[in-house]
Amino acid sequence: MNEPEPLLKIENLAVRFSHRGKIVHALRGIDISFYKDEIHGLVGESGSGKTVTATSIMGLLPRSSAEKISGNIFYKGKNLLLMPEEELRTYRGRTISMVFQEPAKYLNPSFKIGGQIEEMVKLHMGLSKAAARARARELLKLVGLGRDERVLDSYPYELSSGMKQRAMIAIAISCNPDFLIADEPTTALDVTLQKQILELIRTLKNIEDMGVLFISHDLAIIKEIADRVSVIYAGKIVESASKESLFDNPMHPYTRLLMLSIPDARHRGQKLAAIRGQVLDSTSMPKGCLFAPRCPLAEQQCFSLMPELEEHDRGHLAACHFVGKSWNL
Amino acid sequence: MDLARFIAKRLVRLILTVFLISTIVFFVIRIIPGDPALLIAGIDATPSDIATIRAKLGTDRPLSVQYFDFLWKVVHLNFGNSMISEEPVTSLILQRFPLTLALAVFGMIIGTVIAIPIGILSAVKPWSAWDYVGLVISQLGMAIPSFWLGIFLLLVFAVKIPIFPLFGAETLASLVLPAFSLGFARAAILLRHTRASMSEELSKEYIIAAKAKGLPERMIKYKHALKNALLPIITVAGIEFGYMLGGAIIIEQVFSLPGLGRLFLYAIYQRDFPLIQGGVVFIAIVFSLVNFAADVLYSVVNPRIRLE
Amino acid sequence: MPFCGEIMEPLIQCRNIVKIHRGRGIGEIRHGFKAVDHVSIEIERGRIFGLVGESGCGKTTLARAILYLDPPTSGSVLFDGVELGSLKPSMLRKYRRRMQIIFQDPHTALDPRMTIYDSLSEGLINIGVDKPRRDKKIRELLDRVGISSTYSRRFPHEFSTGQRQRIVIARALTMDPEFLILDEPVSNLDVSIQAQIINLLMDLKRDLNLTYLFISHDLNLVSYMCDVVAVMFEGKIVEQAQTEALLAHPEHPYTRRLLASIPGGAGGF
Numbered sequence: 001m002n003e004p005e006p007l008l009k010i011e012n013l014a015v016r017f018s019h020r021g022k023i024v025h026a027l028r029g030i031d032i033s034f035y036k037d038e039i040h041g042l043v044g045e046s047g048s049g050k051t052v053t054a055t056s057i058m059g060l061l062p063r064s065s066a067e068k069i070s071g072n073i074f075y076k077g078k079n080l081l082l083m084p085e086e087e088l089r090t091y092r093g094r095t096i097s098m099v100f101q102e103p104a105k106y107l108n109p110s111f112k113i114g115g116q117i118e119e120m121v122k123l124h125m126g127l128s129k130a131a132a133r134a135r136a137r138e139l140l141k142l143v144g145l146g147r148d149e150r151v152l153d154s155y156p157y158e159l160s161s162g163m164k165q166r167a168m169i170a171i172a173i174s175c176n177p178d179f180l181i182a183d184e185p186t187t188a189l190d191v192t193l194q195k196q197i198l199e200l201i202r203t204l205k206n207i208e209d210m211g212v213l214f215i216s217h218d219l220a221i222i223k224e225i226a227d228r229v230s231v232i233y234a235g236k237i238v239e240s241a242s243k244e245s246l247f248d249n250p251m252h253p254y255t256r257l258l259m260l261s262i263p264d265a266r267h268r269g270q271k272l273a274a275i276r277g278q279v280l281d282s283t284s285m286p287k288g289c290l291f292a293p294r295c296p297l298a299e300q301q302c303f304s305l306m307p308e309l310e311e312h313d314r315g316h317l318a319a320c321h322f323v324g325k326s327w328n329l
Numbered sequence: 330m331d332l333a334r335f336i337a338k339r340l341v342r343l344i345l346t347v348f349l350i351s352t353i354v355f356f357v358i359r360i361i362p363g364d365p366a367l368l369i370a371g372i373d374a375t376p377s378d379i380a381t382i383r384a385k386l387g388t389d390r391p392l393s394v395q396y397f398d399f400l401w402k403v404v405h406l407n408f409g410n411s412m413i414s415e416e417p418v419t420s421l422i423l424q425r426f427p428l429t430l431a432l433a434v435f436g437m438i439i440g441t442v443i444a445i446p447i448g449i450l451s452a453v454k455p456w457s458a459w460d461y462v463g464l465v466i467s468q469l470g471m472a473i474p475s476f477w478l479g480i481f482l483l484l485v486f487a488v489k490i491p492i493f494p495l496f497g498a499e500t501l502a503s504l505v506l507p508a509f510s511l512g513f514a515r516a517a518i519l520l521r522h523t524r525a526s527m528s529e530e531l532s533k534e535y536i537i538a539a540k541a542k543g544l545p546e547r548m549i550k551y552k553h554a555l556k557n558a559l560l561p562i563i564t565v566a567g568i569e570f571g572y573m574l575g576g577a578i579i580i581e582q583v584f585s586l587p588g589l590g591r592l593f594l595y596a597i598y599q600r601d602f603p604l605i606q607g608g609v610v611f612i613a614i615v616f617s618l619v620n621f622a623a624d625v626l627y628s629v630v631n632p633r634i635r636l637e
Numbered sequence: 638m639p640f641c642g643e644i645m646e647p648l649i650q651c652r653n654i655v656k657i658h659r660g661r662g663i664g665e666i667r668h669g670f671k672a673v674d675h676v677s678i679e680i681e682r683g684r685i686f687g688l689v690g691e692s693g694c695g696k697t698t699l700a701r702a703i704l705y706l707d708p709p710t711s712g713s714v715l716f717d718g719v720e721l722g723s724l725k726p727s728m729l730r731k732y733r734r735r736m737q738i739i740f741q742d743p744h745t746a747l748d749p750r751m752t753i754y755d756s757l758s759e760g761l762i763n764i765g766v767d768k769p770r771r772d773k774k775i776r777e778l779l780d781r782v783g784i785s786s787t788y789s790r791r792f793p794h795e796f797s798t799g800q801r802q803r804i805v806i807a808r809a810l811t812m813d814p815e816f817l818i819l820d821e822p823v824s825n826l827d828v829s830i831q832a833q834i835i836n837l838l839m840d841l842k843r844d845l846n847l848t849y850l851f852i853s854h855d856l857n858l859v860s861y862m863c864d865v866v867a868v869m870f871e872g873k874i875v876e877q878a879q880t881e882a883l884l885a886h887p888e889h890p891y892t893r894r895l896l897a898s899i900p901g902g903a904g905g906f
């Protein structure tokens with residue numbers, strides 16, 4: 001399953017920006033490796049830094065002086081963070097592409113769908129007008145919008161949410177990217193639509209041989225679609241494993257609590273294992289484990305020593321001093 | 330709904346507006362205390378003079394008869410004859426309208442050429458030199474009354490440095506200063522709207538998506554954002570044009586231009602009721618037509634509006 | 638849940654509710670759109686009734702019709718045996734106090750310019766409760782929902798999303814309702830906070846003898862919380878059964894499709 005060389009490798013990525021005079025730590029030094037033909041799920045709650053990870057890869061963070069990025073993001077040997085904007089731009093859309101959460105907001109309302117696809121292929125692949133149109137038609141078919149000829153000439157507001165999201169996916173894969181970032185693409189959709197979009201992404205990944213970063217706050221969706229999973233909390237990766245390994249044997253207390261706190265029919269009548277307290281204040285810089293204040297296993301050393309992400313089982317990493325220990329609910 | 334139905338609906342609204350304004354004009358003039366015939370006749374008039382004038386005005390007839398007669402005439406664009414010059418009001422207006430229209434159009438062009446590019450640049454490059462220029466222009470434009478600007482420009486560019494003619498409307502050059510005075514004030518407002526609209530679009534999510542597509546900055550700003558930003562500007566520009574016609578009336582006085590403005594001003598001084606009536610209704614028609622055109626243009630460019 | 642032998646009338650009885658949204662346009666004969674199409678449900682006292690459906694199925698419209706916030710076009714709603722449609726406005730207001738609703742978005746539910754103390758006292762002032770009793774009640778309720786009453790003079794923006802939802806719940810409880818409609822109350826919340834709020838809702842139901850109508854698109858959540866589940870699609874109830882029965886033997890194709898679409902499979906981890 002693992003290629004010897006990762007397609008995209010994030011090393012010690014930290015992102016800080018100032019907000020109302022204070023420094024906000026969006027990412028506190030994360031390491032993730034993405035491979036070709038693998039869907040890597042990144043799961044975390046709001047404020048965990050998952051979206052910042054995506055925008056850092058794409059270089060979409062507003063390059064203001066108020067924000068500092070450190071670390072490395074290697075793509076096929078080149079460091080994206082050190083690349084000049086002009087060069088980075090040639091990667092966007094062509095080699096690394098992105099799909100967003102709310103298609104209604106992320107599609108330009110004044111241009112037809114066909115035009116928005118054609119624009120991509122004309123720019124990145126130098127196709128002629130006729131060739132671009134043909135490619136647009138082909139892509140729409142690929143994402144399941146091929147039945148109605150009118151979609152090409154439609155404006156976004158004329159399409160349903162599901163169709164809009166498929167259109168956005170068509171735009172994203174139009175130039176055969178090597179790597180696709182999907183930031184909560186199904187969160188705004190109904191559950192039956194969600195399933196279709198997830199299947200579509202999986203199919204496309206297979207056809208196009210892409211590496212995929214799939215971001216979500218929903219463990220269930222991650223279980224459905226991901227091959228490999230990383231759990232992010234307060235700007236740090238706390239656990240990383242293959243999907244099977246993570247769900248069979250979750251090691252970090254946060255992951256375990258998350259799984260226990262999700263309601264379903266099996267837990268009827270039982271109280272849900274809620275995680276007490278709130279997410280860490282993003283402006284604080286504790287010495288110890290970021291999860292300690294909410295953790296049922298926390299002991300003295302958890303507050304003074306930051307646990308590192310270490311391999312506790314083959315391919316399964318966790319950042320906790322007490323992996324494997326159980327607690328009373 | 331499709332374009333034809335939309336246009337039809339707006340057209341109905343236009344007709345209703347004109348009808349309403351005509352009615353209001355009619356009743357306002359007649360509600361004002363004082364017999365217009367007396368005013369026109371003057372202090373020394375004899376009762377028979379007054380009666381003659383009343384007959385001419387038609388104010389001796391019952392109100393309802395006057396009203397329907399008036400409406401009937403309006404539909405035929407017949408506003409009777411001027412009390413003073415005895416000429417048909419309609420032809421008087423149409424004689425002078427082209428000049429006023431030319432002035433307003435010219436003013437609009439100047440205003441737009443100043444406002445829109447600077448407005449766009451201020452939004453695209455905030456806190457840059459362009460932004461400050463825009464700020465200064467919009468502040469000045471809103472603070473300085475157009476007639477003052479007109480007099481000032483006359484002093485500088487027609488008297489001190491005689492580039493432009495002082496009065497009269499012989500050449501195109503004589504329209505430059507008045508059009509500029511007119512356009513500058515409105516440019517200020519248009520500039521602010523353009524800047525706000527452009528800024529708003531630039532902060533929207535589809536711009537981030539466009540960046541993620543690898544599109545060059547210029548394309549993102551001037552193709553993607555601009556198209557959406559200009560839409561609301563069209564509506565604003567339509568309304569501004571209407572005000573420009575109104576402003577033209579005052580500017581014509583400053584520059585001694587024989588346009589509609591002076592015609593109406595004198596009509597008011599001289600209590601020339603048919604002309605005043607005709608004038609107001611005419612302005613209402615033109616203003617409504619301009620807004621109608623702006624609405625239709627807007628709906629052509631932004632089909633979503635037609636759904637409402 | 639065992640009943641104590643007494644046969645009581647259901648708290649809520651909806652009979653043939655129809656809600657038509659009128660088409661817009663002057664002089665146009667537009668056929669109205671049937672948001673709710675002949676829905677009849679009964680909610681028994683002390684139960685949690687689940688309503689599941691995707692966006693646009695009419696579940697929120699039905700909720701508003703039950704509360705008579707947006708009365709049904711036809712059909713009747715009986716609360717505690719009384720037909721709401723037959724009540725005079727002043728009587729209706731009295732009955733409405735016994736039913737409250739909690740919506741999805743805690744951000745828009747609270748007036749940003751009022752302190753939470755003021756938000757909570759509004760309803761009590763309206764029914765003429767004096768200050769000392771008001772203060773006591775507010776303190777009790779904040780305590781029940783897990784917000785320290787020392788924060789009562791703060792504004793909504795000073796609280797987290799989860800805390801705001803707790804405040805919204807407290808506000809609904811100021812009227813001492815018997816019936817609560819919960820319309821996607823946790824959909825906007827992070828997973829770890831969802832569990833806290835759900836636990837709170839279950840505790841409140843038990844302690845205050847409440848009856849719930851729980852609306853959600855999340856079948857897993859509904860099957861955890863609810864005793865009875867009704868599936869809504871395009872304005873109609875296509876299937877209704879006890880939770881376990883519905884999950885074990887779904888009959889309607891739409892129900893089956895919903896179950897099949899749950900990511901990771903129904904039944905969780």
